[in-house]
Amino acid sequence: MISLTVKEIATAVGALNDTNKWSDQAIISVDFDTRKLVKGSLFVPLIGSNDGHNFILKAIENGARASLWSKPLKELPPEVENDFPIIQVKDTLKALQDLAKYYLAKVNPKVVGITGSNGKTTTKDMTDAVLSSQYRVHKTRGNFNNHIGLPITILEMPIDTEVVILEMGMSQVGEIKVLSDLAEPDVAIITMIGESHIEFFGSRAGIADAKMEISSGLKEDGVLIYPGEESLLQDRVAFLADKQLKTFGSSTKNDLYPLSIDAQMNQTSFTTNENPNLTISLPVLGTYNVNNALAALTAGMVLGISIEKSAPKLAQFQLTKNRTEWLSGLNGSSILNDAYNANPTAMKAVLDNFSTFKNKGKKIVVLGDMLELGEQTSELHLSVKDSLDPNQIDKVILYGDKMNVLYEALKETFNEENLFHFTGDKEPLIRFIKNEIGPEDYILLKSSLGTDLLSVVRALQM
Template structure:
């Protein structure tokens, strides 16, 4: 973060109290978690399950040199600078918007039902071939994480990549208006959060909110074969729209794809002479890579320049990563996020792998599917076949619907369902796993199958 004076920050957020005594103090970092504070930090006490104001002494002890303050000034610490604001979260967002304008990088916003973190990581690799780039860490992609990501930017940042997540309508709009992207990316429209948005149409409309803050001459990059977006994108001029996908009607599409356990190679119509490589499994990841290449293209980066960096991009943990498992097995860990569309494509790609051992899938409940949950869980059965998958372990109450559907055509003795007893499932898995077996673990984060992955690791 570029150092800012307290006077500068006060003006940016509209602080209402007199800070004459403190206005030359320099702020080196902004943080809302008092446990993570360092010297020279501005503390932002947020209202959540706890009132952040109560941790002010801890913040001071950790090195905070100032704080936003929306409580009464009478409760503020003595002889310590606080900036009186109506809402500390709004002040955080206002400061982020000011800082973004100050550093003035190109802004890339990425959203989607699935693949946004992988696409973010791929996009960072493509862009770093030419520019100094800063990106969202982990899943800091909401109304708190996004402004903090902006405020962590070095002042030399030329392009910032901001992942935008949501659960409800209106949330992406807020993030887009704050970030004002030059380039917006929608990775896919799936079923995530359908419980709150009612339908895939509702999800598509929520993802399209990413153009709410798109600059006048900005560009939207989106899956061209997604019919739910075909009408919504018409609010933008044709020259502002770039599509990716498998069909030849897209601006970029794959010409050839070669899949492997650790690597996927492909060529595109944009540069058919250049073989691109990504260090991850799955043809579905080729679409993410093409979206990243189109971000680069928009910023003047050719496929020839981008390809070497794309080949060694760093994938955020717990997304389709191979781990050494017990008894000489291999675990494909994808237990961070799940919706029916994503689960199906991962199963399809996993089914195609060749191994001398068994192929085992461990699937957990997919959350926030609302009234469609039973139907959507059951629909996954069409992607699990006896000749490709040897054993199926299901965890959670909603997975009963997949078990019932799967039992129609799949050997019931090879289906194991556990509603709550994770320890029993882990033990049965340990008893079943042998050398050269492949195990796929896929679920929503809230199901906590990451703990199962930890138990099955070598």
């Protein structure tokens, strides 16, 4: 619950009208979705595919106590015009962002910003666990990580918050800069540079430039945490001579690196150079998640939390739903659901880990199209081939038109009875998998969210 008055809001957003009549009116929540409003909310009518201004009466019905408004006041419904606090602004989205910036300054927590091609949400969840060992922490919920979601996240922050963790997503150049300038991080984390959205940036170098935008709003004494072995970032941090830099990764040249890693089906354990005698456990699979944990632990150390103090909390952190989660499948099988997001780097990483698991049944992988790869779509889908070994994977099932190039390439290494390709309607795919899976089989499903293999996951669950 937040604590603002109409007067504060009007001042923060530069109200164009006189709101003195309602100056002391208390606001405890802010939202643009009328369905989520509670009594005492500020309604923010955004203009998108629908015009939020058209829902002002529904907002009042659902508990709004005041509303922003960017249209002429004469367009207000008659029942609203004189008896309800309206704060007129030029642009409701800009006003939302301005209000978030004001509220952030009012609460004055430490700000941790997180971006990267992959691992943002997992690193956010891990950083939450690390920092909550010492601080009252508020974090981005779900994927509220864009120009609307980030200010809403800030405006959901309890007044006693000591650290806020803000995930920052992007699909175009300049988007991270807007978020960083709004949030002004004390600590900024770049998880990795992959191929997500490469269609819009042309190359990994273009993606690296966009991710580096997180340093735009970094405070004067701020710290940038990044993977030290990423050459594209090494070249780009040189201009941050006035900022503190911390690196993580597998090389001993990094500030924080693992000395040993033990990856199991449901847990990954590792030790670090910071304390070689302390084994840190993660309740998730994947050696790639060690890097996410190293970034989170580094953020903790920057904010004064020792690894010894934060490790027990990290061992119990809760992963956001649909991120590499084991589920009970039909016929006694186990499903590894990682169908929320995909790029080639992430797909190869999870395949490499999945391939090492030991089980009594079959190991089956179901891979769907990876989206927004632009002119490199075929090349990047084909790059997954080397992570599919017929000596470790029993069956490969591909879905989507873009996977055809990988399907053709895998004919060189997989027998035809172990390699399949589906497109279009998913029902034949679902029926086929149901007939294939048996007791103690492991099934990995990985794809971009837009490919919707999540519907297949649901159909295969027990």
